Amino acid sequence: MEEVKLHGNCFSPFSCRVTWALKLKGIPFENIEEDLSNKSPLLLQYNPVNKQIPVLVHVGKPICESMIILEYIEETWPQNPLLPTDPFERVVARFWIKFAEEMGPTMWMMFRTSGEEQEKFKKESLEMLKTIEEMALGVGDHEKKFFGGDQISLVDLAFGAHAHWLLEVIEKVVGVKLLEDHKFPRLHAWIQNFKQVPVINQNLPDSDQMVLTFKRNRERLLASS
Amino acid sequence: MAEELVLLDFWPSMFGIRVRIALAEKGLKYEYREEDLTNKSPLLLQMNPVHKKIPVLVHNGKPVCESAIIVEYIDEVWHDKSPLLPSDPYQRSQARFWVDFIDKKLYDTGRRTWSTTGEEQEKAKKEFIEILKLLEEQLGDKPFFGGESLGNVDVSLIGFSCWFYSYETLGNFSIGAECPKIIGWVERCSNKESVSKTLPDSKKVFGFVQELRKKFGLE
Numbered sequence: 001m002e003e004v005k006l007h008g009n010c011f012s013p014f015s016c017r018v019t020w021a022l023k024l025k026g027i028p029f030e031n032i033e034e035d036l037s038n039k040s041p042l043l044l045q046y047n048p049v050n051k052q053i054p055v056l057v058h059v060g061k062p063i064c065e066s067m068i069i070l071e072y073i074e075e076t077w078p079q080n081p082l083l084p085t086d087p088f089e090r091v092v093a094r095f096w097i098k099f100a101e102e103m104g105p106t107m108w109m110m111f112r113t114s115g116e117e118q119e120k121f122k123k124e125s126l127e128m129l130k131t132i133e134e135m136a137l138g139v140g141d142h143e144k145k146f147f148g149g150d151q152i153s154l155v156d157l158a159f160g161a162h163a164h165w166l167l168e169v170i171e172k173v174v175g176v177k178l179l180e181d182h183k184f185p186r187l188h189a190w191i192q193n194f195k196q197v198p199v200i201n202q203n204l205p206d207s208d209q210m211v212l213t214f215k216r217n218r219e220r221l222l223a224s225s
Numbered sequence: 226m227a228e229e230l231v232l233l234d235f236w237p238s239m240f241g242i243r244v245r246i247a248l249a250e251k252g253l254k255y256e257y258r259e260e261d262l263t264n265k266s267p268l269l270l271q272m273n274p275v276h277k278k279i280p281v282l283v284h285n286g287k288p289v290c291e292s293a294i295i296v297e298y299i300d301e302v303w304h305d306k307s308p309l310l311p312s313d314p315y316q317r318s319q320a321r322f323w324v325d326f327i328d329k330k331l332y333d334t335g336r337r338t339w340s341t342t343g344e345e346q347e348k349a350k351k352e353f354i355e356i357l358k359l360l361e362e363q364l365g366d367k368p369f370f371g372g373e374s375l376g377n378v379d380v381s382l383i384g385f386s387c388w389f390y391s392y393e394t395l396g397n398f399s400i401g402a403e404c405p406k407i408i409g410w411v412e413r414c415s416n417k418e419s420v421s422k423t424l425p426d427s428k429k430v431f432g433f434v435q436e437l438r439k440k441f442g443l444e
Contacts, residue, residue: 049326049359058315061315063315063318063319063322064322065321065322065325068318068321068322068325069318071317071318071321072314072315072317072318075314075317076314087298087301087302088284088287088289088298090298090301091289091294091298094291094294094297095275095290095291095294098291098294099275131275135274135275
């Protein structure tokens with residue numbers, strides 16, 4: 001019996017990516033919810049370098065960093081493939097995955113800042129969203145359902161995490177609306193497609209709880225700065 | 226169809242170096258095109274419109290961007306010679322983790338050892354050594370991160386070695402004194418033709434860094 005455990009946190013976009021990948025592939029796993037203000041000794045042992053979730057533990061061996069975990073899952077359980085097989089198409093997928101990774105910290109800085117500093121990160125985030133809208137989701141009239149075409153892939157999971165948090169946390173808690181429909185029609189269509197995938201739909205964190213938790217976090221952050 | 230490989234690069238870039246070494250490890254012939262980063266070629270802007278950065282590997286007219294992605298692509302397409310990534314998924318995940326670690330931490334910290342002063346510089350030097358020490362731990366007793374031969378971690382890290390002289394001279398510290406294992410590893414890598422024929426001369430890199438410092442008003 002394969003032993004798969006996920007050390008994660010239901011409000012972490014990075015953790016959700018792994019949950020989605022495991023469920024899309026139908027891999028049974030044990031979810032270990034970590035309290036990020038009081039990380040378990042086991043987590044610190046499994047991820048001594050970054051001390052972060054998510055960590056996937058497969059037959060006792062830990063894998064860290066959400067997108068690296070996703071590539072591991074893809075290689076270990078090839079059913080319901082989440083990456084193309086063609087090497088060049090994989091290059092394109094990995095390029096946009098990296099872009100999503102780079103976008104994350106910029107977007108999150110809007111959560112951590114206010115005023116003029118926040119404006120700077122808002123501007124940078126908008127530019128990145130524009131790039132995705134114009135260059136990743138189809139060129140010209142050719143519309144794509146997902147980043148890789150008709151099937152959901154790791155690229156969707158990479159962006160999906162940030163997109164959902166953008167809508168739930170950045171918009172509702174921080175009060176900054178980046179994804180205006182008329183400015184980003186492709187992104188809007190893509191988010192709808194993404195959330196309609198049954199596994200995704202059934203594995204999104206509870207909105208009210210998340211808003212409450214992040215509201216508290218933001219208040220604490222701004223009070224201490 | 227004959228394979229056409231063009232590499233858009235910039236000679237001191239540690240990210241470009243890793244692609245050059247990967248290509249050399251696989252024995253691949255390619256056209257090297259030096260980019261003037263103050264006046265980027267139309268081809269570069271066309272092949273990497275999102276970031277407009279080197280290195281870009283153009284394979285039969287199609288662009289591959291981001292050095293770590295290029296190395297994996299080279300390894301996948303030319304998989305029958307000198308494998309750079311392990312075949313076991315777990316070992317691959319570990320190799321990817323360390324390349325990601327190098328990319329996220331070493332470049333910025335290294336840069337700060339020569340582009341900052343005072344307390345900031347001291348902090349950068351300390352962090353830089355800590356990062357190398359973590360990598361030393363990872364290397365352990367193996368000759369290379371890839372085991373008996375160069376792996377993608379070796380290929381990704383060795384490009385920084387020609388910058389060590391610059392970091393040490395401008396930061397006034399010795400990498401070898403704190404991280405002798407890394408220096409030993411650098412020497413072993415340098416015995417490989419793919420590395421020795423690729424790595425630019427450290428003093429030449431130093432000259433380039435001096436020019437950069439002048440440009441930023443640091444001299």
